[in-house]
Amino acid sequence: MKMKKFINDPTQLTSELLEGFALAHGDMIAVSPERLVTRVRPKSPDKVSLVTLGGAGHEPALSGFVGEGMLDISVVGDIFAAPGPPAVLEALRQAKRDAGVLFVVLNHAGDVLSGNMALQMAESEGIKITKVVTHEDIAAGPGTPDADRRGLVGCVALYKIAGAAAEAGKSLEEVAAIAERLNNNMATLAVAMKAATHPATGEALFELPDDEMEIGMGQHGEAGTGPSPIRSADETAAIMMENLVKAIGAKAGDRLLVILNGAGATTLMELYIVFRGVKKYLDQHGITIVASHVGELLTVQEMAGFQMFAAKMDDELLDLWKAPCNTPAWAVK
Amino acid sequence: MKMKKFINDPTQLTSELLEGFALAHGDMIAVSPERLVTRVRPKSPDKVSLVTLGGAGHEPALSGFVGEGMLDISVVGDIFAAPGPPAVLEALRQAKRDAGVLFVVLNHAGDVLSGNMALQMAESEGIKITKVVTHEDIAAGPGTPDADRRGLVGCVALYKIAGAAAEAGKSLEEVAAIAERLNNNMATLAVAMKAATHPATGEALFELPDDEMEIGMGQHGEAGTGPSPIRSADETAAIMMENLVKAIGAKAGDRLLVILNGAGATTLMELYIVFRGVKKYLDQHGITIVASHVGELLTVQEMAGFQMFAAKMDDELLDLWKAPCNTPAWAVK
Amino acid sequence: MIGTTGTPHMKDTVNPSQVTAMLRTAAGQIRARHQLLTDLDSVTGDGDHGTAMLRSMDALEQTMDAMPEAELKEVLAKSGWAVMSAAGGSTGPLLGTFFIGMGASLGEAGQLDGAALSAMIRRGVTEMQKHTQARIGDKTMMDALLPAVATLEQHDESTPPARLLQLAAESAALGAEQTKDMLAKFGRARNLGDRVLGHADPGATSMALILAGFAEALNES
C-alpha cells in the first residue's frame, strides 16, 4: 500500500525537499551540494556566526531558521539522521571568522557524535568555536544527567535569542553566556496522540492505542512516561506545565517564555485551547507569560501531539527574543 | 472512543480557541464578545478598512490575518459555520469610516447569506462598503458560474494584496479594483489524501480509501473530481498546475504567484517536494514564479492534502504582495 | 379537534398569546426531532443542522421569555435577530429572516384572522426569498415553505386559522418528503451530487416541523 504522502522517490526525500525549499525561499537562503543551508545575504563578518546541524523531516526546523537574526548555517542530514562530520566541518569552515562561531548541537546521539568529530577537526584548523548542547527534555525525570536528556524545540528559542545577540554585535563569550543562561533556564515536555509515518520507510514511528496519549514521548517516538488515557486540553496543559515549572524552578513572580510547538497533525485550534489552559495554570501560580509562540516550529511529520516549552526570562533574554528576525519560517518585525 | 484531539468541551471550541488566540497574540489583536477579531492598534481612519467573515476550524485562517497590512476585522463563526448577520453588521459598523470598507466574503452558502444580509443592513445605515466575493476554486470545471465556485485559500492572497493597497492609502475604488483584478486572475485547486475529524462531532469529514486521493475536494469534504490512485508529488503537481494554468489563461512569459497551502497533516517537507514539481512544470511552459508561499494558511483540521493556488501577477499586484505586513499568522518585513 | 374548540369567534381569529404558543410548540417539535435533523445533515451536509436548530429555538424562547409584555411584532423581530446570532451556517440567517418577516407583517396588537395569519407566514417566506434563489426542487427549506405558501394562497378568509395551518403544515410535510428524490442545488449538499438521493433535506424537514408545531398549537388550543 502506498504511503499517504505527496512524495516521489523515498530515497530522494531530503534532496528534493531541499531543492523545493531553496526554490521557495531563494530570496533568503541557498542550499549547497553538501546540504548546507546558508544565508544569501551573509551576516557582516565581524559578528559571531551561528551553525547548527540535524536530520531532515522536522520541517520547518532546523533550516527554516537560517536568516537574519537567527542562524547562519544549518547542516542537513537525511530524514531523522544527523549529517556526517565532513559536511559539518565544511559548515564550520564557511562560518569561520575572527568573531568566532557559536555551534548549537541538539542532544541526540548522532548529532553529538558528528558534531564533536567536526568540532575537533575544525578546532585543529584554528577555527574559534564555542559549542552549546541543548538537552532540555525533562521526560526522563529530575536528576537525569544532561547527557541523557534530549534536545527538543528549545533549540529554536536558543537560535532566536543567541542569534539576536550575535546580530547585535556581541562577542562570542557574551553570545555563548547568553545561550547557556537560556539553556540552563529552559525545559520542554512533549506529548504524543497519534503516530507519524516515516516518510522513507512508510512505517509508523511508534504505536499508540486509539484511546491513549503519551506524555514525554520524544520526537522520533522515543518512549516517554508511558501511555495514559486521553486527557482534556486543560488537564494536559496543567500536568505538563506543572512539570516544566518544577524543572526550571519557576516561582510566583517569575516571567516565562512559553512555546507550544505543534508536532504536525495537531491543529492550531487545539494549541490555542491548550495555551488557554497553560495561562490558567500559570495565573493560579502567580507566574507571568511575558512572551509566547504557538505554532509549528519543529515537527515530526504528521504526528499528533505537541511540545510544551517554558523558559525563565530576564530583561536581556526577553529583549533578544523580541528582536527582529527574518527567516523562511519566522519573521519578527 | 475519545477524539484524538486536545480539547475540553466540544461545544465550547470556538470560544476557547479565541480566548487562547487572544492570550497568545494580545500584542496584535483583541477578540470581542461578538467574536470580532480586531487590531489593537487600529489603522488610521483615513484609510480603507478590510472586513471578512468565516467559520472557525481553519486556523490560522481567517483571524490570523488581522493586523497591519492585511485585515482590520474578522468575524468568527462556529466550527465550519458562518457567523450570523448581527455580528457581521457589528463588524461593518465598527469598520465604518469615510474612506469606506472593503468587505471580503468567501463563496460558501452560509457566508454569502450572512454577509449579504449584514451588508444590506449596513448600507441602509449609510456605511460605505464594497463587497468582493472570492470564488476561485476550479474543481467544478471550466464554465461553472462564479456563484457555484467556492472560495478557498485565495482569500488570503486577496487580504494581503488589498490590505497592502489599503495600508498605502488608496481609495476604496482603487482597493476594490485591485482586489477584483486579483480575483479575476487567480485560481485554486485542492487535493485530499486523508480525512479530518470534525472537532465538535468527532465524525470524519469524509471518507477516502487507504490507497486513494481526491483532487478538487473542498475544505469541508465537498466532493471533487472523484477519487484517484495516489500519485507521485511530481504527477500531482503537474496535473494540478496544468488545470490552474488553463483556468487563469497563463501563457509563456507570464508571472505567477504560487501558494501551496497545507491542509493540516501534510508536512512542509511534502509541500516543498510538490513545489519543486510545480517549478519543473512551469519551467517547461516558460512561466515564471515571481512570488510564492509554502505553508499552512487555511487548514481543515488534521486533513492531509493541500490547496494549490496560482495568480497572474502584474507589477502593482506583486509590489503589494511583497509589502510589509504584521499579523499573528504572517509577517513580511 | 373540530367541534371541540370554543366560540365561533375563537375559531376565526387567534390572539397574540396563541401566536407565541405556536412558536413554543414549534420549538417543541424541533427539540423532539433534533437528532433526526443532525442525522440528515450528516448525510447531505456537515451534520450541524440539529444543533443549529436547537440553538435557534433556544434563542427564540429566551427572547420570548425576556419580553413577556412586548408587542408580538417586536418579539418576532427580536427573536429573528437572536436566532441569527445564535445559529451560524445557513439556518440562522434564513430562519431568523423568517421570524423577522412574520413580525413585519403584523400591525399593532390584536386578534389575527385567517388572512392575517396567512399573510404573516407568507411575509416570512417572502423576506427569505430576498436572500435565496432557491426554488421548488432545489432541495432546501423552500421545498417545505413554498408549497405551504401555495396552500395558504388557495384559501380565503373563510377558512378558520387552525384548519388553515393544518393544511399548510401538511403541504410542508409533503414538500419535505419530496426532497428525498432531489439533487441539491444550494448549500453544502450541492457538492455531494447524487450521494444525497434518498435522504430528505434537513432544512426542509425543519421547516415542516415548525409549521407542524404552529398547526398543533392551534388545533390543541
Add this chain to the structure above:
Amino acid sequence: MIGTTGTPHMKDTVNPSQVTAMLRTAAGQIRARHQLLTDLDSVTGDGDHGTAMLRSMDALEQTMDAMPEAELKEVLAKSGWAVMSAAGGSTGPLLGTFFIGMGASLGEAGQLDGAALSAMIRRGVTEMQKHTQARIGDKTMMDALLPAVATLEQHDESTPPARLLQLAAESAALGAEQTKDMLAKFGRARNLGDRVLGHADPGATSMALILAGFAEALNES
C-alpha cells in the same frame, strides 16, 4: 583451510591487495544481510541502519575503485571520510572513524604480518573510543568490537593472519549475539527500555559481519 594455502611466507603476512579484498568481502557480508540490519533497527531504533550500512559500503567500494594505485593508508583515510559523508546517524561517524583509524596505523606500502593486522584493527577501535563512551554491555557496536580486540590482544605474532581474524570474528559474533540480553545505554535504543530485550543490536551485528568478511577474505585466499 589450514594446509591448503600457499607458502609459509604467504601464511604469515598479507599484502595491501588482500586488505582491500578484506574490505570488499566485508561489504559483501553487509549487502547480503542488510535487511536483517534494518529489521533489527526497526525494533530497537529507527529502522535505518541497513540503509546506512549499505550506503557506507557503497562509499567504501567507490572510494577504493576510484584510487586503484593509491597507498592503502590513503585509501582507508579517504574511505572513512566518504563513509562519514554517505551515512548519517551514528553509523557514518563511527564506522568512518574505524576505517580512518585502521589507515592511521599503517606505515608505507608493504606486507602486514599478524601483529600489523592486529594493530590496524585495534587502532580503528581505539579511534572510535575517542568518540564514544560505550563499553561492553551497553548494546552498541562496541559489544562486537571490544571482544574482538581482546582476542587480538591475546595472540602474539606467531598466529597466522587468517587464523587471527577468524578468532577475532568469532569473538565479535559472540559479542553481538550477547547484545540480545542487554538494555541499551546509547543511541536511540536507549529510550526504548526493555522493549529491546531479545533483539541483537544492529550496530554490533554489522561490526560482527564486517569482521566476518575480513576473516572470510583471508581464509579463502
